[in-house]
Amino acid sequence: MGGYGDVQLLREDGLRLDGRKLDEMRPMTIEAGVLPAADGSAMVTHGLNVAVAAVYGPMEAHPRKIQRQDRAVIDVRYNMAPFSTSDRIRPGFNRRSREISKVTAEALESVVLCERYPRSKIRVEIEILAAEAGTRCAGLTAAAVALADAGIPMRDLIVGVASGKVEGIVVLDLDKAEDNYGQADLPVGILPNTGEIAFLQMDGDLSPDEYNLAMEYNFKAAAEIHEIMVDALKRRYEGGEN
Amino acid sequence: MVELVPTLLRQELSRLAEDDLRLDGRGQWEGREVTLETDCLYNAEGSAKVVMGDTIVYAGVKFELRTPWPDRPAQGSLMCGAELRPVAHRKYEPGPPSPQSIELGRVVDRGIRESGCIDMESLCIVPGEKVWGVMIDIHVLSDGGNIFDACGLAAIAALRTAVVPAERFDVGEDYTLKVKGTPIMASFTRVGGRYVYDPSEEEELGGDERIHITLGDEGHLHSLQKGLRGVFTPAEFAEIFGVAHLRCVELRKLVANQEGN
Numbered sequence: 221m222g223g224y225g226d227v228q229l230l231r232e233d234g235l236r237l238d239g240r241k242l243d244e245m246r247p248m249t250i251e252a253g254v255l256p257a258a259d260g261s262a263m264v265t266h267g268l269n270v271a272v273a274a275v276y277g278p279m280e281a282h283p284r285k286i287q288r289q290d291r292a293v294i295d296v297r298y299n300m301a302p303f304s305t306s307d308r309i310r311p312g313f314n315r316r317s318r319e320i321s322k323v324t325a326e327a328l329e330s331v332v333l334c335e336r337y338p339r340s341k342i343r344v345e346i347e348i349l350a351a352e353a354g355t356r357c358a359g360l361t362a363a364a365v366a367l368a369d370a371g372i373p374m375r376d377l378i379v380g381v382a383s384g385k386v387e388g389i390v391v392l393d394l395d396k397a398e399d400n401y402g403q404a405d406l407p408v409g410i411l412p413n414t415g416e417i418a419f420l421q422m423d424g425d426l427s428p429d430e431y432n433l434a435m436e437y438n439f440k441a442a443a444e445i446h447e448i449m450v451d452a453l454k455r456r457y458e459g460g461e462n
Numbered sequence: 463m464v465e466l467v468p469t470l471l472r473q474e475l476s477r478l479a480e481d482d483l484r485l486d487g488r489g490q491w492e493g494r495e496v497t498l499e500t501d502c503l504y505n506a507e508g509s510a511k512v513v514m515g516d517t518i519v520y521a522g523v524k525f526e527l528r529t530p531w532p533d534r535p536a537q538g539s540l541m542c543g544a545e546l547r548p549v550a551h552r553k554y555e556p557g558p559p560s561p562q563s564i565e566l567g568r569v570v571d572r573g574i575r576e577s578g579c580i581d582m583e584s585l586c587i588v589p590g591e592k593v594w595g596v597m598i599d600i601h602v603l604s605d606g607g608n609i610f611d612a613c614g615l616a617a618i619a620a621l622r623t624a625v626v627p628a629e630r631f632d633v634g635e636d637y638t639l640k641v642k643g644t645p646i647m648a649s650f651t652r653v654g655g656r657y658v659y660d661p662s663e664e665e666e667l668g669g670d671e672r673i674h675i676t677l678g679d680e681g682h683l684h685s686l687q688k689g690l691r692g693v694f695t696p697a698e699f700a701e702i703f704g705v706a707h708l709r710c711v712e713l714r715k716l717v718a719n720q721e722g723n
Contacts, residue, residue: 256516257551257604257663268504272603274549297548297556302599303506303522306630311545311559311599345549347603349520350504 260370471668479654508624516606521616538585542571573676614647648706
């Protein structure tokens with residue numbers, strides 16, 4: 221969090237720079253089954269973010285040392301395309317993408333019925349094609365839809381959603397400027413049916429009250445996003461518009 | 463299993479080839495439908511998405527300021543790389559760039575570079591000090607066969623829509639990159655003993671060597687590549703060259719039409 225106080229992020233009328241209300245998220249679209257080569261896939265556009273997830277497996281787990289005798293492991297790779305950001309990113313893994321991959325995998329392992337597939341591996345590939353703040357949440361949402369699209373049994377979907385703080389005010393779904401100059405960011409992965417949380421990160425500065433409000437915004441948005449996810453899966457399998 | 467499936471597939475492909483048939487019902491020189499979308503990615507200075515059957519490829523162009531090579535002080539540079547990310551197929555694994563992806567990137571790079579469609583001197587800002595480096599990154603998202611042609615098409619289409627971000631780097635006003643031609647690649651794989659244009663995933667799995675031909679606007683050759691194990695005759699090349707010529711003209715029109723929109 222930059223936390224620089226000299227950049228104005230809220231307008232005189234109380235709305236945000238892009239005209240959104242405090243608890244309004246950027247527009248989101250989700251499509252399931254976008255990659256023919258994959259066992260399951262999804263594309264999420266969220267504001268200007270574009271995240272694609274592919275699922276392969278369950279398949280034999282290798283290298284052998286990652287194998288678990290009692291359950292499947294989920295192998296997640298979160299990767300940003302070199303052209304996804306303002307300055308080109310050198311291809312390959314970095315510390316940030318490794319960490320996001322790890323916590324995303326752990327979140328997905330919390331909902332997938334891994335014990336159905338002992339000694340196997342489920343590969344989840346998340347590719348960020350365009351980034352405008354909030355890519356880990358878009359990636360997590362895409363991964364959940366892709367797993368469902370692959371027919372892998374899950375206790376629930378996971379919805380990736382974030383709130384944060386700009387100019388001392390809690391807002392839902394930070395955009396690029398708000399992420400760069402805001403004071404806090406709280407990305408979470410919510411199980412929409414049970415209301416549990418499988419993914420949690422935060423940086424910046426939030427009071428307990430601000431945390432509660434940010435979470436309230438997150439849960440409200442998660443319900444909205446959940447409908448979009450379900451709709452994407454229905455369109456894929458009920459022969460709707462597609 | 464690794465050996466068994468291709469063996470059965472090879473037999474089937476040979477049987478079909480005898481009757482001049484292909485697995486998906488196409489003619490020998492018939493390509494799959496191609497859709498092209500440009501300017502589709504925020505943050506990329508030029509971008510394109512190509513869908514060819516089950517193959518999906520994105521290309522994005524980025525610019526950076528750099529000091530020129532000492533032996534070419536008044537020229538910018540062009541680099542084209544392809545990544546076969548594990549997202550694209552279960553056969554791709556994470557790790558450093560594979561020989562396959564290096565070959566792919568370099569064949570596409572040569573076709574664009576050697577066609578001379580980018581005037582390297584126009585990328586110079588201050589001779590000996592500051593030039594533009596143009597980077598084309600190709601991202602294969604779904605490998606449904608013939609990723610070479612899809613990558614070549616995405617790369618040139620993205621390049622042709624690129625806007626030089628001069629304002630962001632404080633070196634003047636943004637302007638559209640000048641690209642003087644549209645080099646197009648056409649690829650052939652030997653399947654069941656004869657060449658076919660635009661191989662599918664199964665045809666590649668049960669096929670032999672492949673040949674990639676990149677042609678410029680005037681029909682001149684700008685890059686050739688033979689890959690995998692196998693040999694071909696001059697007569698075979700002459701035949702596929704004729705097909706490549708026709709197909710490249712069609713695909714060049716597709717790029718032009720997309721720009722016209």
